[in-house]
Amino acid sequence: MQCPNCGGPTKWIARTRVRQIVHGKCRHIIKPYNDTIFQHSNWPIRYWLYAMLHVANSKTSIDGNFLSRQLGVREQTARGMLGRIRLHLAGIDHLSVFGKLGDTVHIRLERPRRIYMPGVKRRKTTQVLCMAVGRSVRTIVTDIARPHRLKVLVNARIHPEAKVVTDCHHTLRVVSGYRDYPRLVFDPLYFADREPGSDSITGFMNSFARGVKGQHKHLRMPGLWLFLKEYEFRFNRRHRSHETFGDMLAAFPSFSPSVRETLRAWNDDLPR
């Protein structure tokens, strides 16, 4: 490896305990784990890889309790690790816009069950805007009380040259605000001439509901988008699921605070 400081190819010295490599010639220090999900962790990387393997191989996700027993760490630690792994998955799959020129993006508003907001008595406020192209699904968490944001989301998150279609009358009414909105085409028979199982949004929401019911019992709303990203990561690779773990380790996106905020803002449109 070339040294970014002096450009020389001299030997690098590994300081494994402090997780640094030092250039032998100019003493330039590189911290390979900085800005990755491993940055502030003292746990060995093999623990993290083991946790990631579990996340990749489970069908319905895993919870902190299970992981804490697998790794022999405290439950709080395990929960923190899972949160960071989910962030990592969100970072790998991040897009600036969904769809491309000539795509038909199918959208639908969904209301996942078993989601609650801590401290809020009013329930059923969660709303998820699902977007699908072929087998691939993306979700954005919104609030049911902010229907005016939906048009903004459709315009900002979907490629301007892509066609937007929905088969759900409720979605059409809410997104268009009961007004004329030519961007969104209403086609109630969208799936009528397609083969069974081509409705990716229903498939995704079913797999998510199964996971929430079986693994988590219920979810806190502020962290909901991270859970959705984890399910999306697996769901969008279901036709080549043996490569999921490889994809997880193929990239280590940066997680500086600004990147984290960008990720959250793309996927989660709740008011701050």
Ligand SMILES: [Zn+2]
């Ligand atoms: Zn150097």
